[in-house]
Amino acid sequence: MILKKMQLFRWLFLLVSVVFFSCEDEPVDPQPKNIVSTLECSVPSNVTITRSTDTSMATLLWESSPDQHSWQIQYGSYGFVLGSGTNVYSTATSKIFIGLQETAGYDFYIRSICSENVFSEWIGPYTLSPVGVILTSNYWPMAQQNQWVFSIDNINQAPWKIVTSETISGNTYYTYQSIDGKPVMKTRKTDAGEYYLKYENYSDGLGQEITGNETIVLKDNLPVGSSWTDSYIETVTQTGLPPEDSNVEIVSSIIARDATLTVPGGSFTNVIVVKRVKTVTAADLSVSTSTTTYYFAKDHGPIQIKTEAEDGTVTLEKLTAHILY
Numbered sequence: 001m002i003l004k005k006m007q008l009f010r011w012l013f014l015l016v017s018v019v020f021f022s023c024e025d026e027p028v029d030p031q032p033k034n035i036v037s038t039l040e041c042s043v044p045s046n047v048t049i050t051r052s053t054d055t056s057m058a059t060l061l062w063e064s065s066p067d068q069h070s071w072q073i074q075y076g077s078y079g080f081v082l083g084s085g086t087n088v089y090s091t092a093t094s095k096i097f098i099g100l101q102e103t104a105g106y107d108f109y110i111r112s113i114c115s116e117n118v119f120s121e122w123i124g125p126y127t128l129s130p131v132g133v134i135l136t137s138n139y140w141p142m143a144q145q146n147q148w149v150f151s152i153d154n155i156n157q158a159p160w161k162i163v164t165s166e167t168i169s170g171n172t173y174y175t176y177q178s179i180d181g182k183p184v185m186k187t188r189k190t191d192a193g194e195y196y197l198k199y200e201n202y203s204d205g206l207g208q209e210i211t212g213n214e215t216i217v218l219k220d221n222l223p224v225g226s227s228w229t230d231s232y233i234e235t236v237t238q239t240g241l242p243p244e245d246s247n248v249e250i251v252s253s254i255i256a257r258d259a260t261l262t263v264p265g266g267s268f269t270n271v272i273v274v275k276r277v278k279t280v281t282a283a284d285l286s287v288s289t290s291t292t293t294y295y296f297a298k299d300h301g302p303i304q305i306k307t308e309a310e311d312g313t314v315t316l317e318k319l320t321a322h323i324l325y
Contacts, residue, residue, distance in 0.1 A: 041114035042067055044093075047269065048258060049126045055102045058128050060095045060110070068112040071095075072119070078105030078135060082122060085109070102131040123269055125298075126258065136193030136221045139272055139296040142174045143325045148301060150317040151264060157317070160185070173198065181205045183212055193221040209237040215250055218274055218296055227253040234280070247281045261295055263303050265319035270298035300324070 044062035051058045060073060073095055076085030085107075088095060100106065109124035129135050147161035161177045173186040183202035189195050195218040201211050215230035231249045256273035274294045281287050288310050295304040303319040 040067075041112050041118050041120040043120045043123050044068070044071060044110055044112055046260060047110060047123065047126055049108050049128045051100075051128060051131065055131050056098060056100050058097045058100055058106075060097070060108055060126070062093055062110060064093050064112070067114045068120075069115070070113045071110055072113060073108060073110045074122070075106055075108045078107055078127060080107055082109055082124075089113075100128070105129050105133075105135050126270065134221045134223060136191070137270075137298050138189075139218060139220045139298055140187060140189065140195050140301045141299065141324050142187060142189060144174070145325050146301075146323065148322045149265075149320050150305070151320045152315060152317055156320055183210070192219075194219050207238055211235045213248070216252065217276070217294060218252075218272065219254070220272060220296075222254050224254050224257055227251060244283050246283065248278065249281075250276050250278045252276045255293075259295075261297070261303060263318040263320075265303065265321050268297035268300060268303050271303070272296045272298075 042065045044064060047060070047062040049058055049060045062071070064071075070089060070091045071093075073088050073090065074082060074085040075088070075097065097106075106128045107125035108128065109122045110126075111122045112120040114120070127135060127137070142162065142165075144162050144165060147159045149159045150157050158179045159177070162174045163177045164175045166173055166175065171188050173188045176185045176187075178184050181204060183199035186198040186200070187196060188198070194216050196214055197217040198214040199212040201209065203209055211234055213232045213234065215232070216228060219226070219228060229249060229251050231247070234246045234248050235243050236246070237243045253275050254272065255275045256271070258269070259271040259273055260267070260269050261271050262268070272295075274296070276292045276294070278290050278292065279287060280289075290310055291308045293306040293308075294302055297303045300322065301324075305317040307315045307317075309315075
């Protein structure tokens with residue numbers, strides 16, 4: 001009799017434990033021991049996170065594919081490590097979060113569940129900034145040996161490879177390997193989220209010496225619709241001819257944030273799109289205009305560059321591979 005009572009007590013204890021600890025918000029990342037390849041389960045698409053009018057609430061939205069029947073979301077404070085956040089689940093293509101702090105930022109990751117123990121890979125983070133603030137992140141990782149390979153018309157071009165770094169006026173610049181016929185490129189990022197693009201003086205291979213310039217190619221903490229202007233004088237010197245100065249103005253605008261883009265090198269989320277309109281006024285007052293659109297993926301850097309010349313010629317550079325250290 002005593003043994004039967006002890007067994008009954010143990011079963012009741014286990015039942016109560018299961019009921020007590022099973023809840024929607026789980027502080028750990030449950031990883032089933034036998035997960036079928038994520039290739040058999042597609043990821044959600046067009047994921048967005050937006051604060052409500054009540055700024056203590058936010059809504060995560062996404063689009064699904066036929067193979068998906070539910071979703072797992074993991075969230076936490078801005079910059080948290082995946083696996084250490086809080087997990088919630090949804091059978092609808094949206095999820096509302098309550099009790100959020102106005103002054104805090106949050107990151108959200110999501111993956112699809114296609115059947116028992118069949119999950120997609122995690123995608124994210126999707127960042128919810130503090131009210132009135134966009135948090136700066138890393139949209140162009142800068143470290144020696146980092147490199148990006150782009151293709152034009154399916155032909156790979158010489159890589160953008162960081163070969164060294166140097167300090168100029170107290171700022172750290174990262175220098176890329178030289179490419180024939182093009183100026184040496186250098187980049188730097190400020191703590192405020194400004195990404196500078198610097199070109200050294202160079203020879204175009206046609207007997208012309210052209211002065212370099214430095215402009216801001218991205219401000220990752222600005223909302224869509226924001227813009228800024230850079231201007232400089234470009235001097236072209238040719239043997240036997242006097243130098244010619246041109247006034248250059250570049251107006252850059254943030255035209256999209258949190259976009260998704262697929263290129264040969266992969267599918268990327270958290271993409272910022274920057275449109276740069278360059279106007280050159282020559283010494284004879286002739287004016288030419290070109291437009292370059294950059295696509296920057298968070299934690300990956302530039303993934304696509306589209307250049308539209310005044311004559312209508314379009315050059316599209318797509319990322320095919322990149323290595324980051």
